[in-house]
Amino acid sequence: MRRWIWLGIVVMLVAAFAAACGGGGQQGGGQPSGTPEGSAVAVSEKEWTIQFASSTMKPGKVKLLIKNEGTIEHNFVIEGTSVDLEAIPPGSTKEVTVDLKPGTYNVLCTIAGHSEAGMKTTITVAQ
Numbered sequence: 565m566r567r568w569i570w571l572g573i574v575v576m577l578v579a580a581f582a583a584a585c586g587g588g589g590q591q592g593g594g595q596p597s598g599t600p601e602g603s604a605v606a607v608s609e610k611e612w613t614i615q616f617a618s619s620t621m622k623p624g625k626v627k628l629l630i631k632n633e634g635t636i637e638h639n640f641v642i643e644g645t646s647v648d649l650e651a652i653p654p655g656s657t658k659e660v661t662v663d664l665k666p667g668t669y670n671v672l673c674t675i676a677g678h679s680e681a682g683m684k685t686t687i688t689v690a691q
């Protein structure tokens with residue numbers, strides 16, 4: 565007889581525990597999984613190259629993270645766009661967002677002599 569009472573208590577405890585857990589689980593759900601606006605593309609500048617992590621991009625807003633991995637100042641220009649970054653000190657990173665339309669763009673460092681030495685590249689924007 566006593567055994568049944570204990571069993572009843574255990575069943576009630578388990579039920580209470582399950583209810584508490586169920587409530588907590590519902591609270592955790594419902595996080596929206598939206599896609600972030602644009603995508604970041606890493607760009608490395610140094611003597612004497614400009615390298616994009618990806619030189620082909622989709623049209624639309626693209627965030628560029630330009631890191632000067634060289635030992636002297638460089639700047640960053642994408643011809644035909646508003647992107648015209650002032651000198652980036654060695655070791656630092658600048659961020660710029662550009663709205664790219666389909667096409668091919670020349671990218672260069674406009675400090676005298678740098679693009680001639682190799683600091684230029686092209687990127688292609690296509691669907």
Ligand SMILES: [Cu+2]
Nearest residue numbers: 638673675678
């Ligand atoms: Cu440069």
